[in-house]
Amino acid sequence: MSILSMEHIQKSFGDNHVIKDISLTVDQGEVVSIIGPSGSGKSTLLRCATLLETIGGGTLSYLDEKAAWEENGKVIYKKNLGEVRRHFGLVFQNFNLFPHYTVLKNVTDAPVSVLKRDREEVKAEALALLEKMGLADKADAYPDQLSGGQKQRVSIVRALAMKPDILFFDEPTSALDPELTGEVLKVIKQLAEEKMTMVVVTHEMSFARAVSDRVIFIDGGRIVEQGKPEELFGDTQHERTRQFLQNYKQ
Amino acid sequence: MTTSAFVPMLLATAKMTIPNMLLALAEAFGVTLYIFGFTLLGALPLGMLVYFGKKSRIAPIRWFVNGYISIMRGTPLMLQLIVVYFAPHLVFGVTMARNWRNLAVLIAFIINYAAYFAEIYRSGFESIPVGQYEAAQVLGYSKAQTFFKIILPQMIKRVLPPVTNEIITLVKDTSLSSAIAVTEMFTLAKKIANSPGSPGMITLFAAGIFYYVFNYLVAFVMRRIEKKLDYFE
Ligand SMILES: Nc1ncnc2c1ncn2[C@@H]1O[C@H](COP(=O)(O)OP(=O)(O)O)[C@@H](O)[C@H]1O
Ligand SMILES: [Mg+2]
Numbered sequence: 001m002s003i004l005s006m007e008h009i010q011k012s013f014g015d016n017h018v019i020k021d022i023s024l025t026v027d028q029g030e031v032v033s034i035i036g037p038s039g040s041g042k043s044t045l046l047r048c049a050t051l052l053e054t055i056g057g058g059t060l061s062y063l064d065e066k067a068a069w070e071e072n073g074k075v076i077y078k079k080n081l082g083e084v085r086r087h088f089g090l091v092f093q094n095f096n097l098f099p100h101y102t103v104l105k106n107v108t109d110a111p112v113s114v115l116k117r118d119r120e121e122v123k124a125e126a127l128a129l130l131e132k133m134g135l136a137d138k139a140d141a142y143p144d145q146l147s148g149g150q151k152q153r154v155s156i157v158r159a160l161a162m163k164p165d166i167l168f169f170d171e172p173t174s175a176l177d178p179e180l181t182g183e184v185l186k187v188i189k190q191l192a193e194e195k196m197t198m199v200v201v202t203h204e205m206s207f208a209r210a211v212s213d214r215v216i217f218i219d220g221g222r223i224v225e226q227g228k229p230e231e232l233f234g235d236t237q238h239e240r241t242r243q244f245l246q247n248y249k250q
Numbered sequence: 251m252t253t254s255a256f257v258p259m260l261l262a263t264a265k266m267t268i269p270n271m272l273l274a275l276a277e278a279f280g281v282t283l284y285i286f287g288f289t290l291l292g293a294l295p296l297g298m299l300v301y302f303g304k305k306s307r308i309a310p311i312r313w314f315v316n317g318y319i320s321i322m323r324g325t326p327l328m329l330q331l332i333v334v335y336f337a338p339h340l341v342f343g344v345t346m347a348r349n350w351r352n353l354a355v356l357i358a359f360i361i362n363y364a365a366y367f368a369e370i371y372r373s374g375f376e377s378i379p380v381g382q383y384e385a386a387q388v389l390g391y392s393k394a395q396t397f398f399k400i401i402l403p404q405m406i407k408r409v410l411p412p413v414t415n416e417i418i419t420l421v422k423d424t425s426l427s428s429a430i431a432v433t434e435m436f437t438l439a440k441k442i443a444n445s446p447g448s449p450g451m452i453t454l455f456a457a458g459i460f461y462y463v464f465n466y467l468v469a470f471v472m473r474r475i476e477k478k479l480d481y482f483e
Contacts, residue, residue: 051387051388085387089388090388092384092385094381096384096385099483100407110391114389142481162390
């Protein structure tokens with residue numbers, strides 16, 4: 001069984017054909033990094049997977065259950081998308097924490113008011129997660145009292161508190177000062193070691209190399225090349241990939 | 251609304267000393283407060299309804315609401331007062347009771363201020379980053395939960411300063427009620443100032459102080475509310 005399966009996904013914005021037939025399967029415990037130039041469709045792909053954008057064609061499934069598929073040339077979405085949303089979490093580039101909620105409330109509110117779980121139980125779990133992420137003393141702080149790195153770690157905890165089967169990250173460190181990226185990448189690495197299933201769009205090549213089971217290079221709305229990190233980085237097959245990676249070599 | 255028998259009596263007896271004048275103004279200020287209070291009570295929620303109408307998926311509702319807002323903002327409130335007051339008679343040929351003016355003044359103020367509040371709410375909602383909606387959606391919040399739990403509290407904080415401005419304008423606008431012979435404080439002040447044997451211009455000065463002190467209080471209360479919401483950015 002695969003956690004996520006995207007088959008022949010297409011997406012256009014007007015005349016702009018952004019995703020041109022991308023197929024991607026992610027298995028339990030797998031960590032997949034997506035790299036590629038700006039504007040190649042990485043964010044759009046994640047937004048299609050997380051139902052923030054509707055797909056223009058193809059099939060989207062979680063745990064082998066279809067969330068969206070084509071029928072007579074039209075894309076049909078499953079009726080109860082709430083069930084689909086329970087499978088995934090998304091960590092945004094700019095955090096999108098709720099500024100009027102404390103850190104603890106940011107983390108506990110959705111499990112309590114969406115999943116209708118027991119408040120005390122959720123709170124205990126949330127505190128444990130915050131502790132693990134080195135945020136124990138920030139439970140009562142408001143987001144604007146945190147550094148960027150702390151905000152991003154809170155938003156990771158917020159996503160984890162929903163106990164998703166898969167976690168998506170869209171450039172989780174791109175909005176951070178360079179000295180703060182490390183603390184966020186460390187947390188993601190820790191999750192990888194715990195076999196959390198993850199798809200990470202990133203520009204941090206050394207991170208992608210160290211953490212991923214598979215790296216996917218996307219350009220112009222297509223997967224150009226994919227493989228184990230040592231294959232993609234060490235034995236690059238395509239000229240386009242080589243050109244792209246060239247920019248990241250010092 | 252007419253004040254009690256006290257004011258006409260004072261006006262008639264021409265013994266308008268300064269203390270009597272102040273008493274009369276204070277009593278008429280009750281009418282000012284009546285217009286002020288009920289206008290807020292009506293217009294703050296109605297403004298939200300108008301905003302929803304503006305955002306409606308049904309085009310005729312949007313057209314109607316946009317037309318209404320544009321008329322409210324594009325014509326003088328004094329004219330709107332007169333139109334509301336005379337509409338039952340002119341349009342339906344109905345003769346209204348004498349005290350209809352007390353309701354007409356509220357209707358005119360409420361529909362006028364609701365239009366302005368709706369525009370303030372709109373700019374407040376539009377200033378909320380789309381990422382807030384997206385984060386809520388990914389976490390599975392329903393549309394209603396997203397609105398009430400995530401968006402509305404942030405919107406309220408953002409619109410407090412412009413709403414305060416509008417409220418202070420309202421205090422001063424109440425004096426326009428004289429257009430349909432509703433004797434709130436300022437109308438009375440003018441009457442007193444113009445009557446023989448009265449303290450004259452001092453009456454208008456005193457009325458100014460009433461407005462100023464009240465607006466000072468309004469600003470104070472609003473600042474307290476803003477402070478209360480200072481705990482988040
Ligand atoms: N909501 C949108 N409306 C119109 N065009 C969009 C929208 N989102 C993305 N695009 C376009 O899709 C292309 C891919 O964007 P994106 O997925 O953000 O790329 P990446 O994340 O790889 O930098 C770009 O050309 C962008 O302008
Ligand atoms: Mg992007």
